[in-house]
Amino acid sequence: MRKETAQSYDYAKQLYAAHGIDTEKVLQELEKVKISIHCWQGDDVRGFLFRDKELTGGISVTGQYPGAAQTAVQLRQDLEKALSLIPGKHKINLHAIYADTEEEVDLDSLEPKHFQNWVNWAKEQGLGLDFNPTCFSHKNSSDGFTLSHSDPKIRRFWIEHCQAARRIGAHFGEQLGQTCVTNIWIPDGYKDVPADRLAPRQRLKASLDEIFKEELDPQYNLDAVESKLFGIGSEAYVVGSHEFYMGYGILNKKLICLDSGHFHPTEGIAGKLSSLSLFTEGILLHVSRPMRWDSDHVVTMDDELVEIGRELVRGNLLDKTHVGLDFFDASINRIAAWVIGTRNTLKGILRAMLEPIELLKAAEHEGDYTTRLTLLEEFKAYPFGAVWDYYCESHGVPVREEWLTEVKTYEKNVLLPRNS
Ligand SMILES: C[C@H](O)[C@H](O)[C@@H](O)C(=O)CO
Numbered sequence: 332m333r334k335e336t337a338q339s340y341d342y343a344k345q346l347y348a349a350h351g352i353d354t355e356k357v358l359q360e361l362e363k364v365k366i367s368i369h370c371w372q373g374d375d376v377r378g379f380l381f382r383d384k385e386l387t388g389g390i391s392v393t394g395q396y397p398g399a400a401q402t403a404v405q406l407r408q409d410l411e412k413a414l415s416l417i418p419g420k421h422k423i424n425l426h427a428i429y430a431d432t433e434e435e436v437d438l439d440s441l442e443p444k445h446f447q448n449w450v451n452w453a454k455e456q457g458l459g460l461d462f463n464p465t466c467f468s469h470k471n472s473s474d475g476f477t478l479s480h481s482d483p484k485i486r487r488f489w490i491e492h493c494q495a496a497r498r499i500g501a502h503f504g505e506q507l508g509q510t511c512v513t514n515i516w517i518p519d520g521y522k523d524v525p526a527d528r529l530a531p532r533q534r535l536k537a538s539l540d541e542i543f544k545e546e547l548d549p550q551y552n553l554d555a556v557e558s559k560l561f562g563i564g565s566e567a568y569v570v571g572s573h574e575f576y577m578g579y580g581i582l583n584k585k586l587i588c589l590d591s592g593h594f595h596p597t598e599g600i601a602g603k604l605s606s607l608s609l610f611t612e613g614i615l616l617h618v619s620r621p622m623r624w625d626s627d628h629v630v631t632m633d634d635e636l637v638e639i640g641r642e643l644v645r646g647n648l649l650d651k652t653h654v655g656l657d658f659f660d661a662s663i664n665r666i667a668a669w670v671i672g673t674r675n676t677l678k679g680i681l682r683a684m685l686e687p688i689e690l691l692k693a694a695e696h697e698g699d700y701t702t703r704l705t706l707l708e709e710f711k712a713y714p715f716g717a718v719w720d721y722y723c724e725s726h727g728v729p730v731r732e733e734w735l736t737e738v739k740t741y742e743k744n745v746l747l748p749r750n751s
């Protein structure tokens with residue numbers, strides 16, 4: 332441990348201790364937080380199954396930064412690099428299109444064997460895996476509808492894909508000894524105001540009932556459902572809205588996924604966590620950064636991230652919440668994107684753990700809002716960065732922006748040659 336890191340940490344430790352905050356305990360708690368890092372930042376959501384297919388489903392990646400992973404081997408190599416720059420042990424979130432197989436296989440016929448290379452790798456690295464059926468970028472989703480499609484044949488295809496995905500998820504959980512969260516998101520919706528909002532929702536509900544009919548051991552697989560307000564081409568109506576999935580998830584004991592980019596442009600998700608936690612089996616977060624729309628910018632230390640961290644920590648919700656990321660930016664180095672977004676998410680949680688929660692709650696309880704505001708504001712300048720640096724260094728990962736040098740070297744030696 333470098334002298335300056337240890338000294339700054341000791342100073343910070345004393346400052347926090349004066350308010351009853353035990354930084355050693357806080358870091359033990361932070362150690363338990365696993366972030367589910369989405370693989371799709373590494374290759375702009377292309378996957379390996381249908382590489383000639385354009386990205387559809389009302390989502391979009393912009394930017395032309397060189398060095399995107401072209402193969403599963405490259406993607407794993409890039410993830411390893413990113414993981415080496417992030418403190419703690421985490422999970423990797425795969426989409427079905429990331430099957431690593433020589434076989435020509437369609438989404439409805441996917442099996443665990445098509446992901447065995449991922450499982451072997453995750454075992455070697457001590458990582459967990461999460462999973463998602465890919466209900467977009469496919470010929471059967473070309474008109475924007477999948478599980479709520481009016482054609483029963485198309486619906487059947489997507490039902491079978493989601494059923495297959497859950498089995499793959501359970502396989503991950505069983506093989507890796509860490510529960511896999513399998514999350515269903517579909518793009519279904521209309522560009523313009525529909526005449527019938529109900530029928531597609533009835534069909535979606537029936538499809539989900541079929542998908543979840545097979546009982547899977549919750550120790551291996553947990554199901555989640557993800558809503559959205561609008562996408563490109565589904566501006567007027569999305570079948571799987573927040574209200575739809577909130578009802579479905581509560582009634583059917585599924586995790587509800589909140590993606591921070593999937594609500595009204597000024598609506599945050601932090602304030603929803605306490606309410607949801609009272610009624611749901613659990614929550615899945617897709618921490619993202621919407622800019623004017625669901626633009627999936629890299630997560631930064633903005634007010635929303637700070638609030639999400641606070642709600643998770645103050646409400647003791649970390650045990651009930653699976654914290655995943657969801658952004659894809661091709662205008663910057665993709666490994667840097669993972670590192671910035673994941674380190675920020677951990678830092679947001681750490682910052683919240685280092686606030687004088689009991690003092691704040693007591694002040695609020697007594698109606699002493701002056702003390703509440705004073706503490707909140709003064710703690711913004713407390714040296715949480717010194718505690719973070721200590722955490723990074725004690726985990727053998729670079730402190731502060733030092734990690735960038737490693738990413739730049741990797742870019743020169745590994746990423747840029749991919750494009751030559
Ligand atoms: C790749 C997508 O971002 C992901 O499946 C989904 O979670 C989403 O957020 C779509 O907007």
Ligand SMILES: [Mn+2]
Pocket residue numbers: 516557590617657
């Ligand atoms: Mn999402």
